[in-house]
Amino acid sequence: MNSTLLNNVVRFIALLLLQVFVMDEVNFMGYISPLVYLLFIVLYPVDNNRWSFLILSFLLGLIVDTFQDTGGAHAAASLTLAFVRPVLLKLVYGEGYLTKNLKILKSPLDRFSLLLVLGVLIHHLILYLLIYFNISQVLQVLQMTLFIGLSSIFMGVVLFVLFGWRNKS
Amino acid sequence: MQQIINFLIKYRNLLLYLSLLLIALVFTVQSHSYHRNSFVHSTGNITGSFLSSRSGIYDYLNLKEENDKLRKENAMLRMKALVTADTLLGDETTFLFSEDVPYRVFPSRVIKNDYSKRDNFITLDIGIDQGIEPDMGVVTTNGILGIIDISSNRFSRVISILNSEISLNAQIKGSNVIGSLTWDGNDPYMMSLVDVPRLAKVTKGDTIVTGRQSTTFPPDILIGTIRDAQLVENGSRYKIDVALFNDMTDIGTAYVIKSRDVKPLQIIDTLTTNVNE
Numbered sequence: 333m334n335s336t337l338l339n340n341v342v343r344f345i346a347l348l349l350l351q352v353f354v355m356d357e358v359n360f361m362g363y364i365s366p367l368v369y370l371l372f373i374v375l376y377p378v379d380n381n382r383w384s385f386l387i388l389s390f391l392l393g394l395i396v397d398t399f400q401d402t403g404g405a406h407a408a409a410s411l412t413l414a415f416v417r418p419v420l421l422k423l424v425y426g427e428g429y430l431t432k433n434l435k436i437l438k439s440p441l442d443r444f445s446l447l448l449v450l451g452v453l454i455h456h457l458i459l460y461l462l463i464y465f466n467i468s469q470v471l472q473v474l475q476m477t478l479f480i481g482l483s484s485i486f487m488g489v490v491l492f493v494l495f496g497w498r499n500k501s
Numbered sequence: 502m503q504q505i506i507n508f509l510i511k512y513r514n515l516l517l518y519l520s521l522l523l524i525a526l527v528f529t530v531q532s533h534s535y536h537r538n539s540f541v542h543s544t545g546n547i548t549g550s551f552l553s554s555r556s557g558i559y560d561y562l563n564l565k566e567e568n569d570k571l572r573k574e575n576a577m578l579r580m581k582a583l584v585t586a587d588t589l590l591g592d593e594t595t596f597l598f599s600e601d602v603p604y605r606v607f608p609s610r611v612i613k614n615d616y617s618k619r620d621n622f623i624t625l626d627i628g629i630d631q632g633i634e635p636d637m638g639v640v641t642t643n644g645i646l647g648i649i650d651i652s653s654n655r656f657s658r659v660i661s662i663l664n665s666e667i668s669l670n671a672q673i674k675g676s677n678v679i680g681s682l683t684w685d686g687n688d689p690y691m692m693s694l695v696d697v698p699r700l701a702k703v704t705k706g707d708t709i710v711t712g713r714q715s716t717t718f719p720p721d722i723l724i725g726t727i728r729d730a731q732l733v734e735n736g737s738r739y740k741i742d743v744a745l746f747n748d749m750t751d752i753g754t755a756y757v758i759k760s761r762d763v764k765p766l767q768i769i770d771t772l773t774t775n776v777n778e
Binding site: 352353362363386390394398399400401408412415465466476 | 618
């Protein structure tokens with residue numbers, strides 16, 4: 333087993349456990365529980381096999397769905413995030429990100445934060461649209477996306493600073 | 502043929518994405534409908550034991566509040582028992598605990614609770630092995646909680662009253678005015694009692710309890726108080742805002758109620774529909 337694969341297996345399990353055992357119980361202000369498992373999708377190696385990436389993201393979402401009884405909402409949101417990630421990477425790191433041997437976990441904080449904000453926005457919007465599943469409650473969907481999105485971004489940046497990014501000063 | 506294969510190869514990622522998305526959407530639609538055939542639920546053995554060990558950890562954080570609640574309930578029940586004992590003075594009392602009680606109560610621990618979604622579910626740590634079946638009612642000290650939805654051997658999922666699919670028979674305490682209790686998906690402390698006739702006497706502050714027509718719940722289980730009422734549908738019916746007694750955001754212990762008379766009542770109900778036809 334090479335180290336990239338091992339890293340990703342550990343990350344998959346660790347983020348899932350962190351999500352289920354810690355983050356789902358935060359309930360800040362009654363309903364704000366950050367979603368950190370999507371960091372797996374954001375941080376997945378750039379030079380990947382698209383198929384396994386899509387399937388893994390789908391499974392990750394589906395596992396979270398079984399814990400939260402949300403049907404397939406997390407799965408759909410995660411899958412879509414994985415599908416559009418190349419577009420986001422192009423936006424954030426420029427056209428030639430594939431040739432530059434990009435490691436997202438080692439990239440500058442501002443670039444990563446931008447990627448995370450875009451990713452969380454797409455993921456949460458789809459997630460809460462499917463959880464509410466009612467077009468008349470679109471305001472609540474936007475409210476949940478905003479507040480829970482902010483908490484997810486905050487936790488994501490905290491984890492990034494703790495485990496990845498090194499200040500080059 | 503070659504072109505079809507080329508097409509498939511060219512768009513294989515998109516096709517995979519679309520097919521997986523379709524699966525996820527089917528699961529999502531299933532989770533929003535009142536059906537028992539959903540694949541993705543939290544009562545599986547692995548999910549259940551994870552959730553159970555999680556609540557094993559977090560339960561310690563509010564042991565004190567939970568103990569207080571149970572102590573209060575004990576005191577209440579003790580008072581009721583004393584009243585019963587007093588009125589039954591001299592009579593034979595063995596019937597109180599005979600086998601054939603109309604309602605059997607199973608205590609259980611809540612290992613997962615949701616209240617911020619539109620369709621909320623609760624997971625309990627008892628299941629088929631303990632005698633739990635779908636359609637049984639679930640209550641807490643302060644009022645109703647929901648209806649059993651799916652049971653596995655060791656865990657059960659409850660459709661919370663905070664679920665857009667739920668509609669329960671309820672009535673105003675002390676009268677025979679009935680209505681359906683529903684949730685509009687906004688406030689976990691409020692529900693609505695709809696389809697209440699215009700001529701019914703509705704007073705602010707009146708208590709709402711479960712109705713006698715319910716086969717799931719015993720009658721007179723507390724639900725909440727009337728906060729407000731408006732006439733809807735051209736003034737023909739009331740829509741009553743009910744403030745719940747139960748704090749749905751803070752639930753540790755729940756009781757599942759098994760009614761002795763469900764099956765006979767259901768048979769009677771089907772008989773009448775057949776006659777009408």
